[in-house]
Amino acid sequence: MMKRLDALAPDFSANLQKLLDWSSVADASVQTTVDEIIHAIRDEGDTALLRYTAKFDRLDLSSADALAFTREEIDASVARTSPELLAALTQAAARIRAYAEHQKMTSWQFTEADGTVLGQQVSPLDRAGLYVPGGKAAYPSSVLMNAIPAKVAGVRELIMVVPTPDGIINDTVLAAAHVAGVDRIFRIGGAQAVAALAYGTATVPAVDKIVGPGNIYVAAAKRAVFGKVGIDMIAGPSEILILCDGKTDPDWIAMDLFSQAEHDEQAQSILISPDAQFLDKVTASIEKLLADQPRAAIIRTALTNRGALIHVPDMDAAIELANRIAPEHLELSFEGAEQRLPEIRHAGAIFVGKYTAEALGDYCAGPNHVLPTSGTARFSSPLGVYDFQKRSSIIQCSAEGSAVLGALAEVLAESEGLYAHGASARYRVKDHR
Amino acid sequence: MMKRLDALAPDFSANLQKLLDWSSVADASVQTTVDEIIHAIRDEGDTALLRYTAKFDRLDLSSADALAFTREEIDASVARTSPELLAALTQAAARIRAYAEHQKMTSWQFTEADGTVLGQQVSPLDRAGLYVPGGKAAYPSSVLMNAIPAKVAGVRELIMVVPTPDGIINDTVLAAAHVAGVDRIFRIGGAQAVAALAYGTATVPAVDKIVGPGNIYVAAAKRAVFGKVGIDMIAGPSEILILCDGKTDPDWIAMDLFSQAEHDEQAQSILISPDAQFLDKVTASIEKLLADQPRAAIIRTALTNRGALIHVPDMDAAIELANRIAPEHLELSFEGAEQRLPEIRHAGAIFVGKYTAEALGDYCAGPNHVLPTSGTARFSSPLGVYDFQKRSSIIQCSAEGSAVLGALAEVLAESEGLYAHGASARYRVKDHR
Numbered sequence: 001m002m003k004r005l006d007a008l009a010p011d012f013s014a015n016l017q018k019l020l021d022w023s024s025v026a027d028a029s030v031q032t033t034v035d036e037i038i039h040a041i042r043d044e045g046d047t048a049l050l051r052y053t054a055k056f057d058r059l060d061l062s063s064a065d066a067l068a069f070t071r072e073e074i075d076a077s078v079a080r081t082s083p084e085l086l087a088a089l090t091q092a093a094a095r096i097r098a099y100a101e102h103q104k105m106t107s108w109q110f111t112e113a114d115g116t117v118l119g120q121q122v123s124p125l126d127r128a129g130l131y132v133p134g135g136k137a138a139y140p141s142s143v144l145m146n147a148i149p150a151k152v153a154g155v156r157e158l159i160m161v162v163p164t165p166d167g168i169i170n171d172t173v174l175a176a177a178h179v180a181g182v183d184r185i186f187r188i189g190g191a192q193a194v195a196a197l198a199y200g201t202a203t204v205p206a207v208d209k210i211v212g213p214g215n216i217y218v219a220a221a222k223r224a225v226f227g228k229v230g231i232d233m234i235a236g237p238s239e240i241l242i243l244c245d246g247k248t249d250p251d252w253i254a255m256d257l258f259s260q261a262e263h264d265e266q267a268q269s270i271l272i273s274p275d276a277q278f279l280d281k282v283t284a285s286i287e288k289l290l291a292d293q294p295r296a297a298i299i300r301t302a303l304t305n306r307g308a309l310i311h312v313p314d315m316d317a318a319i320e321l322a323n324r325i326a327p328e329h330l331e332l333s334f335e336g337a338e339q340r341l342p343e344i345r346h347a348g349a350i351f352v353g354k355y356t357a358e359a360l361g362d363y364c365a366g367p368n369h370v371l372p373t374s375g376t377a378r379f380s381s382p383l384g385v386y387d388f389q390k391r392s393s394i395i396q397c398s399a400e401g402s403a404v405l406g407a408l409a410e411v412l413a414e415s416e417g418l419y420a421h422g423a424s425a426r427y428r429v430k431d432h433r
Numbered sequence: 434m435m436k437r438l439d440a441l442a443p444d445f446s447a448n449l450q451k452l453l454d455w456s457s458v459a460d461a462s463v464q465t466t467v468d469e470i471i472h473a474i475r476d477e478g479d480t481a482l483l484r485y486t487a488k489f490d491r492l493d494l495s496s497a498d499a500l501a502f503t504r505e506e507i508d509a510s511v512a513r514t515s516p517e518l519l520a521a522l523t524q525a526a527a528r529i530r531a532y533a534e535h536q537k538m539t540s541w542q543f544t545e546a547d548g549t550v551l552g553q554q555v556s557p558l559d560r561a562g563l564y565v566p567g568g569k570a571a572y573p574s575s576v577l578m579n580a581i582p583a584k585v586a587g588v589r590e591l592i593m594v595v596p597t598p599d600g601i602i603n604d605t606v607l608a609a610a611h612v613a614g615v616d617r618i619f620r621i622g623g624a625q626a627v628a629a630l631a632y633g634t635a636t637v638p639a640v641d642k643i644v645g646p647g648n649i650y651v652a653a654a655k656r657a658v659f660g661k662v663g664i665d666m667i668a669g670p671s672e673i674l675i676l677c678d679g680k681t682d683p684d685w686i687a688m689d690l691f692s693q694a695e696h697d698e699q700a701q702s703i704l705i706s707p708d709a710q711f712l713d714k715v716t717a718s719i720e721k722l723l724a725d726q727p728r729a730a731i732i733r734t735a736l737t738n739r740g741a742l743i744h745v746p747d748m749d750a751a752i753e754l755a756n757r758i759a760p761e762h763l764e765l766s767f768e769g770a771e772q773r774l775p776e777i778r779h780a781g782a783i784f785v786g787k788y789t790a791e792a793l794g795d796y797c798a799g800p801n802h803v804l805p806t807s808g809t810a811r812f813s814s815p816l817g818v819y820d821f822q823k824r825s826s827i828i829q830c831s832a833e834g835s836a837v838l839g840a841l842a843e844v845l846a847e848s849e850g851l852y853a854h855g856a857s858a859r860y861r862v863k864d865h866r
Contacts, residue, residue: 088844099551102541110535117771117785118532118799123778125812139849172848208812227667230812234660252860258853294852330825338550338829345556352550352829355861359854360830363842366551367826379558379641379663381824391814392763393800396771396785397793409796411521415605416572419727420691421792427685428788 163189246275596622679708
């Protein structure tokens with residue numbers, strides 16, 4: 001079912017490239033629809049929001065007041081969530097919070113010999129928006145992963161939007177929002193929800209940054225409002241890359257490949273090993289275990305279309321390939337993996353050692369499950385507290401420092417033909433003489 | 434010449450909004466041209482690069498080899514730069530580097546009671562691209578500000594592109610690149626240079642992130658390749674907001690307003706003060722000083738169209754307004770400004786006290802001059818070393834930790850209908866029993 005590639009084959013590089021290629025097709029009709037929706041929300045506010053919610057979610061609300069979930073509705077959803085699940089959400093939240101606390105950036109400054117102070121002041125965003133999909137792809141774990149870093153950062157108000165198609169409420173999603181400390185929740189979705197968060201309406205407040213996953217309309221809307229507000233990365237399909245020396249139970253590895261493949265038909269599961277016989281064993285495990293999987297059809301499609309088993313000469317070659325692929329999830333399932341960590345330059349999250357199933361990272365290990373996909377780990381990072389904080393440079397010159405820097409700035413400003421820059425600096429020099 | 438606004442006037446809020454409004458007009462014809470260029474570079478590589486360079490820069494190169502500046506050419510440009518200017522560039526570079534060192538992120542990890550290790554590994558980008566405009570808007574200071582953080586981050590190879598329209602080389606720009614430690618320089622510009630950096634050609638290597646300012650074509654190209662590579666913020670016109678209690682020399686303040694306004698006709702200079710008479714004095718200083726300014730015409734247009742003098746009841750109101758505006762540059766020209774710093778939530782860079790002319794920050798104080806514009810300081814930060822580093826999460830479970838987390842993950846995974854996730858976690862639990 002899965003492609004077999006040999007890293008020493010002459011056409012390997014081209015075949016790998018083909019395997020990895022992924023581009024979110026920018027459909028012009030999606031873009032046109034999204035632009036219209038954004039335009040309508042900016043012009044008409046709540047009126048358009050109610051209209052689109054009736055049209056796309058088949059939900060007729062009597063007035064804009066009904067867009068927000070009430071405290072009572074949220075409490076009722078929490079009450080309908082099983083105590084076991086609620087306890088699991090609370091435990092996972094505690095671990096995600098504890099890890100996130102380590103990411104918090106702090107302000108710093110230093111004073112130079114002449115009394116000039118330089119530094120960086122860190123502040124949280126005032127308000128953040130969290131998009132949560134409705135329907136079958138509604139993941140409470142995703143609510144925790146997106147909301148908790150914002151709250152740890154100190155965001156004053158965290159607004160969540162989640163559509164309720166046909167009025168159906170996902171209790172667990174609301175319970176997760178409650179556990180994570182989300183401040184307000186609106187029953188809206190799609191491009192109209194993104195537009196409302198970006199520009200504000202009478203009912204939905206404008207936010208400074210929008211995070212969270214969504215369908216192609218949500219992604220297009222986020223891209224369109226980028227600049228007006230901040231956005232997180234636009235995610236591609238989920239991926240796992242496993243490097244294994246052949247000494248892990250092949251059933252474990254097969255199930256790890258499944259755990260990625262079951263997300264959707266576009267998900268990518270790749271295993272790299274220097275042990276060709278182990279690749280055969282994993283293939284056998286896949287055949288053996290697949291039939292019992294409730295999501296077998298999705299897994300089969302994903303493994304067939306986008307999966308691969310790659311044979312390499314040795315673990316050095318495996319690590320080199322991992323850096324080339326820059327995967328979202330990287331499992332290092334071999335003895336002594338922790339010693340090779342400094343050699344891993346590009347990966348969203350690294351799961352070290354055979355006991356670390358990738359799935360633990362999806363729910364409760366602590367680190368975020370919102371990770372860079374499609375090779376973007378080459379230049380971007382997991383979602384974190386730092387995404388909800390920003391920095392301001394601080395410059396406070398002493399009279400003496402200002403004179404020294406002023407003389408220097410003037411030389412440079414004049415070389416660029418910016419005379420007022422030079423004069424503005426010079427005034428302070430003169431005053432100090 | 435400059436608008437006078439009163440913060441207590443009933444229409445103030447609407448007028449302020451009108452003053453601040455800025456949108457980079459997304460011209461469809463620009464987008465079409467840029468898409469064509471990107472497509473051609475991807476398809477034809479160097480051939481298209483040479484063709485566009487001949488067309489847009491009127492520069493016919495014999496072969497792709499000639500796209501790169503040679504060591505000798507760069508040395509010759511350095512030799513043609515005056516010793517005074519070279520010394521100033523070197524001094525400024527040393528200060529920018531010293532400040533940037535403080536921004537370097539480092540890896541961290543912690544071990545839990547059961548032996549599970551969690552952490553974050555920080556790595557530099559492999560390769561970064563720096564766009565530098567040719568012609569009149571070529572600023573050597575901008576080369577230093579973009580290149581030095583990348584080198585401090587540990588980027589392995591920093592590639593610079595700078596067009597040479599009609600073959601004219603800007604010696605100071607090449608000298609600045611030399612001082613900053615840029616690794617390779619290509620004589621290309623426009624959307625074709627951005628496309629070459631994003632996708633690579635036989636001659637120009639593909640990079641992981643593209644930074645640096647450019648015209649509308651460059652900005653549109655950066656937006657188009659975003660996702661394939663990282664990009665920095667797309668900058669709007671430059672802005673300064675000055676809060677003054679009325680006790681700074683009005684000539685200084687006038688010149689500070691000029692120093693922003695002289696950038697271009699769209700630049701925005703705003704002064705806020707509780708002292709109405711001081712606003713009159715600054716107006717008088719502006720009238721007195723403007724005539725002598727070499728760039729008087731640009732300054733006049735910018736101040737007339739986008740400048741404002743705003744009267745507020747007190748400094749509290751001034752600070753509240755600053756947070757609303759979230760300016761690129763914020764000058765706090767009043768006694769005891771440093772005590773008010775914690776109240777400033779949104780600004781790209783803060784210049785504290787009357788001796789700190791904004792111009793010092795443009796060249797040599799140390800902090801970066803690439804800053805969030807148009808209110809984006811609400812959610813984004815100055816360019817820094819952190820823009821050339823990224824993080825990978827580290828999760829290494831002990832057998833015991835894996836069992837505990839596995840049980841928890843399974844509850845959550847099943848609530849989301851992701852069975853293979855649960856099974857993958859459960860295997861490790863079973864093994865541990």
